[in-house]
Amino acid sequence: MILVIDVGNTNIVVGAMEDGHLKGSxxxxxxxxxxxxxxxxxxxxxxxxxxxxxxxxxxxxxSSVVPDIMYSLTNSIKKYFNKKPLIIGPGLKTxxxxxTDNPREVGADRIVNSVASYELxxxxxxxxxxxxxxxxxxxxxxxxxxxxxxxxxxRICADALWRSAAQLPHIxxxxxxGILDSKNTITSMQTGLVYGYIGQVxxxxxxxxxxxxCPQLKxxxxxxxxxxxxDGTNVIxxxxxxxxxxxxxxxxxxxx
Numbered sequence: 001m002i003l004v005i006d007v008g009n010t011n012i013v014v015g016a017m018e019d020g021h022l023k024g025s026x027x028x029x030x031x032x033x034x035x036x037x038x039x040x041x042x043x044x045x046x047x048x049x050x051x052x053x054x055x056x057x058x059x060x061x062x063s064s065v066v067p068d069i070m071y072s073l074t075n076s077i078k079k080y081f082n083k084k085p086l087i088i089g090p091g092l093k094t095x096x097x098x099x100t101d102n103p104r105e106v107g108a109d110r111i112v113n114s115v116a117s118y119e120l121x122x123x124x125x126x127x128x129x130x131x132x133x134x135x136x137x138x139x140x141x142x143x144x145x146x147x148x149x150x151x152x153x154x155r156i157c158a159d160a161l162w163r164s165a166a167q168l169p170h171i172x173x174x175x176x177x178g179i180l181d182s183k184n185t186i187t188s189m190q191t192g193l194v195y196g197y198i199g200q201v202x203x204x205x206x207x208x209x210x211x212x213x214c215p216q217l218k219x220x221x222x223x224x225x226x227x228x229x230x231d232g233t234n235v236i237x238x239x240x241x242x243x244x245x246x247x248x249x250x251x252x253x254x255x256x
Contacts, residue, residue, distance in 0.1 A: 003057045003081065004248035006109065007064035007073070009132040014043055015245040016052050022242055024050035036072045040080030059256070060085040061248045063108040086252055088112060093254040095119065098145045109244060110148060114139050116247030117220045121238060124214055126205065128236070130223035132156065136204055149204060154197055154225050161189060173225060175232050198232045205235045
C-alpha cells in the first residue's frame, strides 16, 4: 500500500492507494502551521479510521507546491512511518517529457496530473485542474508536455468580488438554473461567476484544439470545483477526482 500526499495551496490531500484503488483519503488545511509530530499523529489517526497502520505502508510519495511545509511534513514521514518519501521533482522518471522554456518551473502537481492523464486516458490530452488556480496542461500524442495555461481559480474570483466591492457578499459557488435566474445579488454573482467560467473553459479548450489542429484532444477535469463546470458544458470528456493521487502512484511504480 502506498501513501500518496498532494500538497496544494489550500488543502493537503492524503490517500492510501493499492493497485490503483483508493483505500481512504483525507483532507488537511494547508495554511495551518504544524510540527512534524502534529503531521505524523494526525495522519496515523486518519488512516486508523480505515484500519490502516503505518506498517501497512510500503512507500510514501509527495507532490507539493508549498515549499514552506516540506521540512515538517518530510520529517513526520521519516519519524512516524519509518520511510524516506519520494518527492516529485527533477530527475524522476515520469514517462513524459517537458517541452517548455524552463521545465523546472512546471509545478509538481501539473506533472503528476499530466502523467496520470496520458497514462490512463491516452494522448493527445488536456488536463484541467480546478484548484486554487485553474490550470490547463496539454500533452501531445508523443507524451510531451507542450503547453500550460494558468488562470485565477473560481474561489479567487469570488473572493475578489467580495473583498473589492463593499456591498457584495461572500457566496457559495454553484451553478444557477440559467442566465435569467439572476434575480438577486447572490444569484447574479453565481451566474456571472460560473457561466463566465464555463465560457473561459470552452474558449481555451476550443482554441487549443484549433491551434493543434486536433479536434480529438481528450479533455480530463479534476479538482474540487470541476463538477460545477462539467455540469454546464460538453467539452469535458472525463472527470477524475482521484487523478492526482493516481498519478502519484504511477510515478512511484516507474521509480521503485
